[in-house]
Amino acid sequence: xxxxxxxxxxxxxxxxxxxxxxxxxxxxxxxxxxxxxxxxxxxxxxxxxxxxxxxxxxxxxxxxxxxxxxxxxxxxxxxxxxxxxxxxxxxxxxxxxxxxxxxxxxxxxxxxxxxxxxxxxxxxxxxxxxxxx
Numbered sequence: 273x274x275x276x277x278x279x280x281x282x283x284x285x286x287x288x289x290x291x292x293x294x295x296x297x298x299x300x301x302x303x304x305x306x307x308x309x310x311x312x313x314x315x316x317x318x319x320x321x322x323x324x325x326x327x328x329x330x331x332x333x334x335x336x337x338x339x340x341x342x343x344x345x346x347x348x349x350x351x352x353x354x355x356x357x358x359x360x361x362x363x364x365x366x367x368x369x370x371x372x373x374x375x376x377x378x379x380x381x382x383x384x385x386x387x388x389x390x391x392x393x394x395x396x397x398x399x400x401x402x403x404x405x
Contacts, residue, residue, distance in 0.1 A: 305335070318345055324401070333402075340397040346390045352404040353383045360397025365390040 311326040315336060322345060324338025340360070355364075357379045363372040367387035375381075383389050 305329075317347075318343065321345075324399075335403065336401045338399055338401070340391065340393045340399065342393050342395060344390070344392050346388055347383075348388045349383050349385055352385045354380065354402040354404060355383065356380045356400040356402070358398040358400060360393065360399070361395040362397050363392040363394075365392075 305327055307330060309328045311328065315324045315326065315338070317323070321341040321343050322338065324336040327335045327337060329335075340362075357375045357377075359378060361376050363374050364381055365372050366381065366383065366389050372392070373381060
C-alpha cells in the first residue's frame with residue numbers, strides 16, 4: 273500500500289508530509305508512520321548526545337523518534353511516556369526502583385507522568401517515544 277509521495281533524499285529538508293494511512297505494519301510491528309507531520313527543529317539534549325524529531329499525527333498524537341549515544345542520562349516526564357527501543361544495548365532505572373532493566377536489541381518500557389528515570393546507554397540506541405495524555 274504505497275500510493276503516497278515519499279522523499280528519498282532528506283538532505284536540506286527537515287520536514288515532509290507522507291500522504292498515506294497512519295502506519296504500515298510489518299512482521300507484527302509498526303515499521304513506518306504514515307500521514308504525519310515532522311517538526312523541523314530537532315530536540316537536542318546532553319550536548320547533542322541524545323537527539324530526536326517530533327512526529328505529529330492528525331488525531332493529536334505525538335511521538336518522537338531519536339538516537340542516544342553511549343552515556344548516562346536522566347530524564348523527567350511531563351506526561352506518561354512509552355519508550356520503544358528499536359535497537360541498542362542499554363539499561364534503564366525506572367522511578368521508585370533500585371533495579372536496572374536491561375535491553376539488548378529491542379524492547380519497551382513505560383514511565384509515568386511527573387517522574388524521572390535513568391538510562392545507561394552502552395551502544396548507539398534507536399528509539400521511539402509515545403506521549404500518552
